Amino acid sequence: MTRIVADATRCVGAGQCVLTDPATFDQDGASGVVVLLRAAVSDEGLALARAAEYLCPGRALSLVE
Amino acid sequence: MNAVLPLTRTCPFAPPAEHVRLQETEPVAWVTLPTGEQVWALTRIDDIRTMLTDPRFSADRTHPGFPHLAPGRRAMAGSLKRMMVSMDPPEHGRARGAVVGEFTVRRTAALRPRIQQIVDERIDALAAGPRPADLVPALSLPVPSLVICEVLGVPYADHAFFQRSTEALLRRTTPPEERQVSLGGLHAYLQELVARKAAEPGDDLLSRQLDGGADRQDVVSLAMLLLIAGHETTANMISLGVMMLLRHPDQLAAIRDDPGRTPRAVEELLRYFTIGEFSLSRVAVGDVEIGGKLIRAGEGVVVLSNAANRDPAAFADGDRFDVGRDARHHVAFGFGAHQCLGQNLARAELQIVLDTLFRRLPGLRLAAPVDELPFKDDANIYGLYELPVTWTVP
Ligand code: HEM
Ligand code: SF4
Numbered sequence: 108m109t110r111i112v113a114d115a116t117r118c119v120g121a122g123q124c125v126l127t128d129p130a131t132f133d134q135d136g137a138s139g140v141v142v143l144l145r146a147a148v149s150d151e152g153l154a155l156a157r158a159a160e161y162l163c164p165g166r167a168l169s170l171v172e
Numbered sequence: 173m174n175a176v177l178p179l180t181r182t183c184p185f186a187p188p189a190e191h192v193r194l195q196e197t198e199p200v201a202w203v204t205l206p207t208g209e210q211v212w213a214l215t216r217i218d219d220i221r222t223m224l225t226d227p228r229f230s231a232d233r234t235h236p237g238f239p240h241l242a243p244g245r246r247a248m249a250g251s252l253k254r255m256m257v258s259m260d261p262p263e264h265g266r267a268r269g270a271v272v273g274e275f276t277v278r279r280t281a282a283l284r285p286r287i288q289q290i291v292d293e294r295i296d297a298l299a300a301g302p303r304p305a306d307l308v309p310a311l312s313l314p315v316p317s318l319v320i321c322e323v324l325g326v327p328y329a330d331h332a333f334f335q336r337s338t339e340a341l342l343r344r345t346t347p348p349e350e351r352q353v354s355l356g357g358l359h360a361y362l363q364e365l366v367a368r369k370a371a372e373p374g375d376d377l378l379s380r381q382l383d384g385g386a387d388r389q390d391v392v393s394l395a396m397l398l399l400i401a402g403h404e405t406t407a408n409m410i411s412l413g414v415m416m417l418l419r420h421p422d423q424l425a426a427i428r429d430d431p432g433r434t435p436r437a438v439e440e441l442l443r444y445f446t447i448g449e450f451s452l453s454r455v456a457v458g459d460v461e462i463g464g465k466l467i468r469a470g471e472g473v474v475v476l477s478n479a480a481n482r483d484p485a486a487f488a489d490g491d492r493f494d495v496g497r498d499a500r501h502h503v504a505f506g507f508g509a510h511q512c513l514g515q516n517l518a519r520a521e522l523q524i525v526l527d528t529l530f531r532r533l534p535g536l537r538l539a540a541p542v543d544e545l546p547f548k549d550d551a552n553i554y555g556l557y558e559l560p561v562t563w564t565v566p
C-alpha cells in the first residue's frame with residue numbers, strides 16, 4: 108500500500124484529481140478543496156493515483172511509499 | 173537587441189516555427205516582444221510547470237515588469253487589478269476560494285442536463301434553418317453564453333439581450349464604439365442583476381456570493397470575469413473542434429461510434445490548438461533559476477504554450493492530431509494556482525456539443541476549404557471568425 112497525502116493549503120480546487128481517480132479523490136462541496144476517500148492505495152490503484160499527483164496544478168498531492 | 177519574437181501563427185495547425193526552434197535550442201530564452209519589451213520565453217513543459225508553481229513568480233498585471241504583448245495593454249491592466257487572474261497569494265487564494273466550490277467536478281456534472289438542453293435547442297434551430305450556415309453565431313457563441321446565464325442565474329427573459337451583447341462584443345466587424353456600448357450595457361445589466369439578486373435571492377452563483385457576505389461590486393466584477401474568461405475561449409474551441417474533426421473523418425467516426433472516447437478527444441483538441449497561448453505570462457519577484465538560466469527579480473516571463481503542448485518530452489509525435497492519445501497533462505488551461513477555474517465547465521460544454529452535433533447531423537461537412545477559413549491570427553485568443561458548414565438531410 109502507498110499512502111496518499113493531500114495538502115489542503117496548496118489545493119486550488121480544479122478537480123483534476125477527481126477526474127483522474129474518482130475512487131481516491133473527491134472535492135468538498137462548499138470549498139472545492141480536495142477530500143481523500145482513502146488514505147492509501149494498493150498497487151493496482153497506484154497508476155491512477157500517480158497520474159493525479161502529476162496532473163494536480165497546485166502540487167498538493169504526494170504519494171509516500 | 174535580439175530579433176523580435178513573432179507571436180502570430182502562420183499555420184492554424186502548428187506553433188510558429190521560431191517557438192519550436194527555441195524549444196529545441198534555447199528553452200529558456202531572452203527575447204524581444206513586438207512591443208520592444210525584453211522578457212524570458214519558456215517553451216518546455218517541465219520548466220513551465222516549475223515556473224507556474226513557484227511563488228517567486230507573480231501574476232500582477234500592473235507590475236512594471238509584467239509582459240504585455242500589445243501596446244496599450246499595459247494601460248488597461250489596472251482594470252484587472254481587482255480580479256483573481258491578476259492576484260497573488262494570499263489574496264488570490266481568498267478570491268478563488270470564495271467561488272471555486274461552484275466549479276467542482278460534481279457541481280459541473282449536475283449542470284450537464286441543462287447544457288444538453290441548451291445544445292439541443294441550438295441544434296434544432298440550426299437544422300431547421302437554411303444551408304449552408306455559419307456555425308459561429310448558430311452554435312459556438314450562444315452555447316457558452318447561455319451556459320454562463322445558467323450559472324449566474326440570468327432570468328430566461330434576459331437571455332436574448334445577454335446573447336446579443338456578448339456576440340456584439342466578440343464579432344470582428346463590430347465597430348469599437350459599438351463594442352464599448354455593448355460592454356457598458358453588459359456591465360450595467362450585471363449591476364442591476366446583482367441588485368435584484370440581493371433583494372430576491374435565487375439558486376445561483378451570484379445569490380450565493382451575496383449570501384456569503386461578498387461585496388456587491390466584487391460580485392459584479394466576478395460575473396464580468398466569468399463571462400469574459402469563459403465565453404470567447406469556449407466558443408473558439410467549439411468552432412476549432414468541429415472544423416478539426418470534420419477534417420479527420422476517421423477520428424470523428426471513432427468518437428461518434430463510442431462517446432466514451434469524447435473526453436480524450438476534447439483534451440487532444442485543447443492541446444492541439446492551445447487557444448489561450450499568451451495568457452500564462454508572469455513577472456519574477458525574486459531571483460530564480462529555471463532550466464539553468466538565472467531569472468532576476470523584476471524580469472518578465474512569457475510561456476509559449478502552443479509549442480510546449482507539443483514538447484517531445486511530454487507528447488510523442490506532438491504534431492500529430494490523435495483523439496486516442498492521453499493529452500491530459502497539456503497546459504492549455506495553464507498550471508499552478510491560476511489553472512482555469514472554469515475548465516470542468518468548458519470540458520462539459522465541448523463534450524456535449526461534439527457528441528450531440530455529429531449524432532444529430534451525421535451528414536455535416538465544411539462548406540468552404542480550410543485554407544479559406546478566417547482564422548483569428550490577429551486575436552488574443554485563437555479561433556475562427558466564421559465556420560461555414562452544410563449538411564445532407566437524411
Ligand atoms: C476552452 C475554454 C477555456 C480555455 C482554453 C481557458 C483557458 C484558461 C487559462 C490558460 C487560464 C490561466 C490564466 C493564468 O494562468 O494566468 C484560465 C484561467 C481562468 N479561466 Fe479559463 N479557459 C476556458 C474556459 C473558461 C470558462 C468556461 C470559465 C468560466 C466559466 C473560465 C474562467 C476562468 C477564470 C475565472 C480564470 C482565472 C483563474 C485564476 O486566476 O485563479 N475559463 N483559463
Ligand atoms: S487536483 Fe490538486 S488542486 Fe485540484 S482539486 Fe485535486 S488536490 Fe486540489
